[in-house]
Amino acid sequence: MITPQLTQLAYRLGTINQFKTNEVGQNRFVYSPTWIDAQKQLIKWGLELRFQVNVDDFGTTYLDIPGTTEPKNVIATGSHIDTVAQGGKYDGLYGVLGGLQSIENLVAAFGQPKKTLRLISFSEEEGSRFPDTFTGSKHYTGQPVDLNMQDPAGIHFDDARKSAIANLMLPGTNHELPQLPATFTELHIEQGPRLINQGLQIGLVTAIVGQRRYTVTVKGIANHAGTTPMNDRADALQQAVDLILALRNAAHQLKPDLTFTVGEMHISPNTSNVVPGLVTFTIDCRNNDEAVLDRFEHIIHQIVETPAAAKISSSVNRWAKSNVTHLDDQLAQNNQLLADQLGLKSVQLASGAGHDSQIMAKVTRTTMIFVPSINGISHAPEENTSQADLLRGVELLSASLHQQAY
């Protein structure tokens, strides 16, 4: 039984989270000054603790404790170091520093492992600077990433990448892309309220939901709010309201756990005394059953494309799709048994958010461990997890890595 050093974890979380911009919350955009400070600090800790440190071409950092008898058999853990805009203190970073803590504890208690233990700090997952997500894990697993994409300031990904990585090449650091691991375990905050609401301490992730995003465009005719009779309007906003209601009801009827979100809406001309002539709104829908998402896509087209009032037309465009990812059943099962042994109340669940694990799962056996999020809040400065729950996650991860690597 390992006793994680809570104060050290809290100290390290605090150290990284103090690399701040002038913005509210955490703003560690990939390759930005705060990101460089954070990844460099992690490398320094790794070198101090005598990990073998590798940095790849994208700035993803790998801290290895080589195995004694099976050094090429790698048991990996980790997450990403970047954040969303005005993000919280735990998303991504907890999986990186919790993984570091677990490996440090294991080596201190049991010495060098038989298999290599690896902590991975992926360069980027959130898509908060460039118009792509998971670029760290995509690069590691051999998926293509467009080096020419630009951030809002017009800076090319490739230029930002090169100048940032030059800062990470401290003495003792290797520049290479390591081989893929045999397993990958990602420790993460849940980002939702299920664990906290049910009084549970651990979530064992069996799948990451598939998600699709659409934009619906409703075209009517802008006109004077006073002089246009009600029966002679082509009001794009009222039609949008009807569509959103019909879509929401259809989603609920299809499957109650199909998430349906209209998060973004634009009204034109958006003036109180003009009947709206053009409205667009987004649909974000997610589920762990791909067939449900297929069926709902069909329903979206039916509802949106059914002709409504005269002079109004609606259309829908899907602009993002990621399929359901099934994680490794055996690893989740093993972790649930370990949680039981540690007296931790756990549940198997699907993740409603995307994670590096969905990229890693394409190339290796992958699992995730969730800890509770207070009030279910994430991607916001209010994102929080109790110190006790942070500790429990590290405790279970340590047990899992021990079981696999020793």
Added chain:
Amino acid sequence: MITPQLTQLAYRLGTINQFKTNEVGQNRFVYSPTWIDAQKQLIKWGLELRFQVNVDDFGTTYLDIPGTTEPKNVIATGSHIDTVAQGGKYDGLYGVLGGLQSIENLVAAFGQPKKTLRLISFSEEEGSRFPDTFTGSKHYTGQPVDLNMQDPAGIHFDDARKSAIANLMLPGTNHELPQLPATFTELHIEQGPRLINQGLQIGLVTAIVGQRRYTVTVKGIANHAGTTPMNDRADALQQAVDLILALRNAAHQLKPDLTFTVGEMHISPNTSNVVPGLVTFTIDCRNNDEAVLDRFEHIIHQIVETPAAAKISSSVNRWAKSNVTHLDDQLAQNNQLLADQLGLKSVQLASGAGHDSQIMAKVTRTTMIFVPSINGISHAPEENTSQADLLRGVELLSASLHQQAY
């Protein structure tokens, strides 16, 4: 029977509408360079035609043909010279130049009138530069106007007013506020589709609708679109959709000609993958029956303030109100008889838009004459009226002024 000189009206409309900014459409904001050019051009035409020209402290311009036997009995016509942003070529301006044409024609045909004929070009009606409307007619009729209000660039109304008016004091121009007229007739485009849809040529305005504007605020909790279960959301946008639908249905049930417009809507944070935490939307409602507006205001409060889902609250705030204005029945009746004599198909109707006439009606007998708007479009560059219909309006106005002043 007067034959209006169409080509001269078209020439004058074209001359004023050529005083343009770089923006789309007409942008004659009060006291701006295009507004100065327009009002100055009108003064020049007035001086050439030997009108007595007065300019008051707000820049409203009065062109008088003094009466022979009853010079203090003033029969006035006119409208405003300013426009909305990206406005059309006829709103306001047609009433000014159509009035000029009518008086010019009458004097040419019949000589000096018994009563004084007055053309008024109000300085401002649209509220497109400063946060108040009808400031021209308000000043003329003795209503207070805040001289300290500022435009978006921080320029004070009083400073803009003074420097603009200095440009209007051409030789032969008097600076004074004339006495109020005995009657006021405003010629205007309908700005709606009723005349054109019914194949009519003239609208005789019996009332100007009362209007009220509200903002509804819906507060929920912003949260992750993937990790927040559907039954644990406080989605401000879905609640706003429910409210808009309930309000729309209630408005229709209360009175089908009660106009109900949600023209402006703001969603926060307005990101596709975040459940909206805050939504505001406006309500613009108008009717010619004040009791209907009172009743609907009560219903709005009932619907908005009824507690809905947990963790969601809604409130409503009224920020604008103007009461129903009843115009002069006798003047409208006289004009309808004149229209019949001229063979013009007419109808009595209420105006869904506000006009200077609602201010003038507080102090003098007031009526309006509408001509058809093609496709009912106004406050837009596409605003249009056929040359034949522009001519018919001037024809009826001339007959009405002749009946009253000769």
